[in-house]
Amino acid sequence: MDAAHKDLELVAVTKRYGATTAVDAISHKFRSGGYACLLGPSGCGKSSTLRMIAGHESVTEGAVLLGGSDVSRLPPAKRGTAMMFQNYALFPHLSVADNVAFSLKMRGVDKAARLKSAGEMLELVDLSALSDRLPDQLSGGQQQRVALARALITRPEVLLLDEPLSALDPFLRIRMRGELRNLQQELGISFIHVTHGQDEALALADEIVVMNNAVIEQAGAARDVFNAPKTAFVAQFIGGHNVVALPEGHFAIRTDAVGIAQAGTGTLQGNILGVEYQGAHVSVSARIAGDQEISAMIPEGAFFANPFNPGDQVGLIWDKNNLHKLTA
Ligand code: ADP
Numbered sequence: 001m002d003a004a005h006k007d008l009e010l011v012a013v014t015k016r017y018g019a020t021t022a023v024d025a026i027s028h029k030f031r032s033g034g035y036a037c038l039l040g041p042s043g044c045g046k047s048s049t050l051r052m053i054a055g056h057e058s059v060t061e062g063a064v065l066l067g068g069s070d071v072s073r074l075p076p077a078k079r080g081t082a083m084m085f086q087n088y089a090l091f092p093h094l095s096v097a098d099n100v101a102f103s104l105k106m107r108g109v110d111k112a113a114r115l116k117s118a119g120e121m122l123e124l125v126d127l128s129a130l131s132d133r134l135p136d137q138l139s140g141g142q143q144q145r146v147a148l149a150r151a152l153i154t155r156p157e158v159l160l161l162d163e164p165l166s167a168l169d170p171f172l173r174i175r176m177r178g179e180l181r182n183l184q185q186e187l188g189i190s191f192i193h194v195t196h197g198q199d200e201a202l203a204l205a206d207e208i209v210v211m212n213n214a215v216i217e218q219a220g221a222a223r224d225v226f227n228a229p230k231t232a233f234v235a236q237f238i239g240g241h242n243v244v245a246l247p248e249g250h251f252a253i254r255t256d257a258v259g260i261a262q263a264g265t266g267t268l269q270g271n272i273l274g275v276e277y278q279g280a281h282v283s284v285s286a287r288i289a290g291d292q293e294i295s296a297m298i299p300e301g302a303f304f305a306n307p308f309n310p311g312d313q314v315g316l317i318w319d320k321n322n323l324h325k326l327t328a
Contacts, residue, residue, distance in 0.1 A: 006067025006080070007032045008053065008158050008190060013062035015048045022048040024214040025062065030158070030192060030207070035184050037201035038194045040211035041237065046194040047162055049211070053192065054083040054160050066157060077103070082156035086163045088147035090135040097122065097131040100149045121149035125183070141172045148183065159184075161193040165200065177204055198239045202226060210234050231328045242294050243326065251323040258296035259317040260284060260308060266315025270294060272308050284308065286316060 008030040015023040023045040030036050038046045051057035053064055055076035064072045071079045090099050097118045104114035122128045125145040135143055144164065151159055164180065165173045181204055184191045195201055201208050202222050209219040210233075218230045229235035232243045235252035242253050263269060270286035273293065282303040284296045294316060308314055 006157050008081075008192070009065040009068075010049070010053070011063045011065060013049070013052060013064065014060045015045070015052055015057065016060045021214055023052070026211075026214075026216050027062075028209060028216060028219060030190055032157075032190055033188050034206045035181065035191045035204055036193070036207045036209060037205035038192065038209050038211060039198060039201040039237070040196065040217075042196055044211045045214045046196075046211055050083070050160050050162055050192065050194050053158070054081050055079050056083065077107070077154070080157040081160055082151040082154050082158075083160045083162065084147050084151040084164055086166055088135075088143050088167070090143060090146060090150075092135055095132050095134060096127065096138070096146050099135065099146055100153055102150065103154050117153055118149070121153045124152070124186075125149045140168050141176055144168065144176060145179075148180075152187070156189065158190040158192060161191060163194055163196075165195075173200075180204065198237060202238075208238075210237065212237070228324060230326065232326050233328075235324075235326060240297075244288075244292060244294065244323075245290065246323075248325075250326045250328075252326055253318055253323050255283075255295045256281075256297040257318055257322040258294060260286070260296055260298060261315040261317050263313040263315055266317040267320075268294075268316045270314055270316050272310050272312045272314055274310055275308065286314060288316065 010026055010028045012025045012027055013023060014025050026049065038049060040046055048057060052059050055074060059072045063070050066080050091102065097115060100121050101114040101118040104117060119128065122131050125148055127142060127145050127149065130138065130142065135146065138146065165176055168176055177200060193204060205222050207219065208222050208225045210217045210225065212233050218225055218234045225234065226238055229238055229241065229252055232250055235241040235243050240255055242255060242258065244251050244253060268288050270288040273285045273287055276283040280300055281297045282300055284298055286294050288294055
């Protein structure tokens with residue numbers, strides 16, 4: 001029976017802190033059972049949005065609907081959502097099992113039932129062997145799994161994750177994001193994950209919601225947002241694109257769709273500013289007319305078959321079918 005799965009909808013949700021409008025009348029429907037990332041630069045309103053969904057922050061105007069019911073005025077524990085915090089917020093004096101069982105204790109569930117449930121959650125995140133440890137006897141990745149188990153024990157419809165990977169080192173971050181993705185698919189519930197990292201969003205999300213200046217700039221499937229950014233902001237923030245001003249308007253072109261050739265050939269003439277070896281690719285930047293900078297990701301073999309150096313005059317080549325018109 002998965003009749004319980006419910007969409008989460010924001011209807012003209014606004015958050016003001018005094019004179020600051022942190023979230024400005026945003027509307028969006030998060031599909032049930034999807035992995036969504038709220039992506040945007042620091043201060044754009046992502047955390048405020050997440051905290052309003054969770055009930056840890058009041059909604060100034062608008063409504064949060066879960067399965068069509070307005071949950072905006074309900075306390076966090078009554079919403080069908082659960083939040084995993086950035087710093088995990090584990091209780092240092094409680095064992096792993098008691099940390100995980102904590103919210104059931106608050107709900108008055110008897111000890112045997114809550115420890116059984118905690119045991120199941122620890123099994124889910126592969127931590128059964130460590131249930132008697134204290135949080136400071138765990139690695140960062142293990143603490144994160146405890147925090148996940150603790151959030152999931154209430155069987156939420158929607159799990160909210162606020163920068164869940166930011167406390168981890170880069171290697172562990174990549175491993176844990178794979179685990180998050182697997183867990184979401186196994187559970188089939190909705191995850192809404194806040195991040196300022198475009199690579200994290202692309203790696204994880206079915207749907208990316210790009211925020212900027214308190215509004216949603218663009219939302220869509222990860223590949224659609226990457227391949228068809230609507231605005232210069234999205235093209236720049238999602239990465240892997242150049243934004244160029246041409247007589248016909250502003251366009252995005254992917255850095256891997258730009259090639260480099262001898263001066264006098266190609267679409268535009270440029271001057272090489274920098275060459276950076278990145279392993280599989282070489283990243284080349286060049287200045288073109290109008291003082292604009294273009295980046296090209298050239299496959300390693302192709303670059304070294306015909307290398308260029310900073311200061312060289314070159315031709316930049318692209319297929320105009322790869323130019324993507326921007327609306328703003
Ligand atoms: P993000 O998560 O994208 O970094 P936030 O939602 O944390 O953005 O913040 C959005 C805006 O609201 C920022 O300008 C921030 O300074 C402001 N803000 C966030 N929380 C508070 C608060 N408790 N009191 C006052 N201003 C806040």
